[in-house]
Amino acid sequence: xxxxYLDNNATTQVAPEVTEAMMPFFNDLWGNPSSMHYFGGQVxxxxxxxxxxxxxxxxxxxxxxxxxxxxxxxxxxxxxGAINAAxxxxxxxxxxxxxxxxxxxxxxxxxxxxxxxxxxVNEKGSLDLDELESALEQGPAxxxxxxxxxxxxxxxxxxxxxxxxxxSGGVIHTDAVQAVGKIPIDLKKVPVDMLSLSxxxxxxxxxxxxxxxxxxxxxxxxxxGGHQEHGRRGGTENVPYIVGLGRAAELAAAHMDEExxxxxxxxxxxxxxxxxxCPDSRINGDTEHRLPNTTNISFQYIEGEAVLYHLSDxxxxxxxxxxxxxxxxxxxxxxxxxxxxFTAAHGSTRFSxxxxxxxxxxxxxxxxxxxxxxxxxxxxxxx
Amino acid sequence: xxxxxxxxxxHFRNPRNVGAIENPDGVGEVGSLxxxxxxxxxxxxxxxxERIADAKFQTFGCASAIASSxxxxxxxxGMTIEEAADVTNQxxxxxxxxxPEQKMHCSVMGxxxxxxxxxNYHTGDTSxxxxxxxxICTCFGVTEEEIEEVVRENSLTEVEQVTNYCKAxxxxxxxxxxxxGVIDRITAELEKAKGKEAAPRKMTVLxxxxxxxxxxxxxxxxxxxxxxxxxxxxxVEGNNVIVSFRGMCAQCNVAEITLKDVVEAKLREFVxxxxxxxxxx
Numbered sequence: 001x002x003x004x005y006l007d008n009n010a011t012t013q014v015a016p017e018v019t020e021a022m023m024p025f026f027n028d029l030w031g032n033p034s035s036m037h038y039f040g041g042q043v044x045x046x047x048x049x050x051x052x053x054x055x056x057x058x059x060x061x062x063x064x065x066x067x068x069x070x071x072x073x074x075x076x077x078x079x080x081g082a083i084n085a086a087x088x089x090x091x092x093x094x095x096x097x098x099x100x101x102x103x104x105x106x107x108x109x110x111x112x113x114x115x116x117x118x119x120x121v122n123e124k125g126s127l128d129l130d131e132l133e134s135a136l137e138q139g140p141a142x143x144x145x146x147x148x149x150x151x152x153x154x155x156x157x158x159x160x161x162x163x164x165x166x167x168s169g170g171v172i173h174t175d176a177v178q179a180v181g182k183i184p185i186d187l188k189k190v191p192v193d194m195l196s197l198s199x200x201x202x203x204x205x206x207x208x209x210x211x212x213x214x215x216x217x218x219x220x221x222x223x224x225g226g227h228q229e230h231g232r233r234g235g236t237e238n239v240p241y242i243v244g245l246g247r248a249a250e251l252a253a254a255h256m257d258e259e260x261x262x263x264x265x266x267x268x269x270x271x272x273x274x275x276x277x278c279p280d281s282r283i284n285g286d287t288e289h290r291l292p293n294t295t296n297i298s299f300q301y302i303e304g305e306a307v308l309y310h311l312s313d314x315x316x317x318x319x320x321x322x323x324x325x326x327x328x329x330x331x332x333x334x335x336x337x338x339x340x341x342f343t344a345a346h347g348s349t350r351f352s353x354x355x356x357x358x359x360x361x362x363x364x365x366x367x368x369x370x371x372x373x374x375x376x377x378x379x380x381x382x383x
Numbered sequence: 384x385x386x387x388x389x390x391x392x393x394h395f396r397n398p399r400n401v402g403a404i405e406n407p408d409g410v411g412e413v414g415s416l417x418x419x420x421x422x423x424x425x426x427x428x429x430x431x432x433e434r435i436a437d438a439k440f441q442t443f444g445c446a447s448a449i450a451s452s453x454x455x456x457x458x459x460x461g462m463t464i465e466e467a468a469d470v471t472n473q474x475x476x477x478x479x480x481x482x483p484e485q486k487m488h489c490s491v492m493g494x495x496x497x498x499x500x501x502x503n504y505h506t507g508d509t510s511x512x513x514x515x516x517x518x519i520c521t522c523f524g525v526t527e528e529e530i531e532e533v534v535r536e537n538s539l540t541e542v543e544q545v546t547n548y549c550k551a552x553x554x555x556x557x558x559x560x561x562x563x564g565v566i567d568r569i570t571a572e573l574e575k576a577k578g579k580e581a582a583p584r585k586m587t588v589l590x591x592x593x594x595x596x597x598x599x600x601x602x603x604x605x606x607x608x609x610x611x612x613x614x615x616x617x618x619v620e621g622n623n624v625i626v627s628f629r630g631m632c633a634q635c636n637v638a639e640i641t642l643k644d645v646v647e648a649k650l651r652e653f654v655x656x657x658x659x660x661x662x663x664x
Contacts, residue, residue: 303419306445309392309395322419324486330553331419342419343416346419378401379449380443381412381422
């Protein structure tokens with residue numbers, strides 16, 4: 001059975017070039033970069049090279065990159081680190097459609113007595129900037145707003161948001177886990193203070209992430225320990241994975257044009273084809289401001305988990321915002337925040353591409369998806 | 384992915400008895416699009432009106448909801464109405480070789496649809512299940528009666544289990560205390576029933592005192608000592624056990640709760656259901 005992998009917002013294939021770059025650091029160059037001998041010391045320059053490559057992808061200075069273990073660690077560090085460094089009680093502003101890696105620490109702060117404001121979105125998943133404006137008027141805050149949404153791919157106007165926050169005297173962090181490597185990012189032009197990213201979303205392995213911290217940003221160390229990462233994150237550097245992330249960043253920069261042209265064409269062809277061949281289907285999210293690789297489609301009157309299991313039987317990997325796939329009893333918080341009607345919410349299905357997808361993948365899905373939809377609708381009491 | 388059994392996946396991939404019977408003898412519709420799953424069950428009796436000759440289903444829902452509906456129709460075919468009325472959600476889950484705990488509500492949906500269909504057969508009422516009793520979970524519209532039923536049938540002891548079985552408490556969470564109340568009430572009822580069944584142990588006073596001492600030493604004292612407390616047996620009069628708290632327990636604000644929830648509960652469990660514990664102050 002062939003595997004058609006269309007779940008790249010969940011995780012991506014490790015690029016062969018990345019694996020290749022990492023291998024020497026398991027087998028030969030396994031020293032500790034902090035050591036005072038040639039064997040460890042020689043490794044440090046590879047860490048710094050990786051840092052420079054990642055910084056280049058973001059338009060940042062190498063010294064502004066802190067390597068972490070994952071996107072979740074970066075998000076937690078940014079939010080709690082900024083709050084703890086503030087030296088006074090600051091409010092926290094975020095959105096209703098953030099990833100749990102942001103929402104959970106925010107809600108934890110709420111339990112500790114902090115004021116939390118969650119900005120809503122409209123039916124297209126776009127942020128209500130007026131609501132943000134009035135939240136910012138209440139006084140300086142630590143703001144965490146994602147660059148692009150993992151479920152719908154909707155991109156927020158992060159440059160404008162960052163300016164608004166800076167003018168209000170606040171601190172702005174953005175969870176860019178889904179954006180980095182998929183769309184061009186230039187932090188010289190976007191004045192965010194902090195940005196989170198995760199390696200395994202851009203063809204590096206799981207277990208490596210980074211936090212961009214703009215020079216001068218006050219941040220209390222989250223993971224305390226040694227002097228690594230200039231004291232901003234303790235723990236011996238995960239050298240092979242850092243090298244892998246550096247290589248992945250380099251590849252992402254080289255493939256950026258392909259991502260925004262060929263990958264988005266694949267996505268668009270799938271989307272158009274599905275809307276034509278599957279009646280009563282709809283796209284969730286603003287199609288104008290969206291990642292090039294993501295589509296979120298609701299097939300009305302059928303349920304997402306059943307769709308995924310039938311797809312999986314055919315070797316197709318996708319994901320869903322239905323209640324049953326999350327283990328909770330309600331559809332995803334993103335889909336609910338957008339006010340997607342229940343008839344469509346439970347049948348929302350996400351297909352997310354990468355540069356490894358082909359036209360054949362799209363053909364295969366277009367051939368099979370209508371059959372699955374028909375089959376489940378024939379079972380449904382609502383059709 | 385969910386840890387579905389081969390049988391669940393097989394029924395999901397090849398559901399039996401899909402569709403709706405024309406002029407059925409019984410119709411049961413439960414669930415809704417908003418809830419994320421819904422089931423319409425129809426059945427027809429044989430010519431002598433004795434047994435269920437055919438049953439069909441239509442389901443909107445996940446893989447286990449479809450499999451549970453398919454299993455339900457297979458189970459009830461050939462049954463008398465009385466036999467079908469005794470089918471529980473556990474029968475459906477067992478037929479499928481089990482369901483993941485968080486998916487047990489799919490089997491409950493099957494049992495509910497069957498209940499409504501049988502009710503429809505008896506009364507001719509074709510409307511959806513009339514909500515009986517007080518609604519406890521407003522997010523998913525689950526009544527006290529429905530919660531009682533899943534707690535009783537499946538011997539549930541925790542709120543989370545109730546959520547897994549009938550969705551109650553799975554939304555805003557405001558009803559968790561009420562659900563716990565139902566669990567406590569049913570558990571107490573079941574305990575009481577069990578106590579009646581088991582013949583009370585005949586013991587001499589001396590045997591009883593010894594058993595109380597042993598139970599205190601083994602079951603109760605270690606728990607109290609962890610918090611820097613201790614307990615001493617003062618007297619036994621019939622079923623009345625008089626004790627005294629020592630150490631931290633003596634000044635503890637929640638000593639009364641400890642007395643009932645720990646000391647009395649353990650002595651009832653290991654000595655006699657009729658034990659009453661009092662504190663000698």
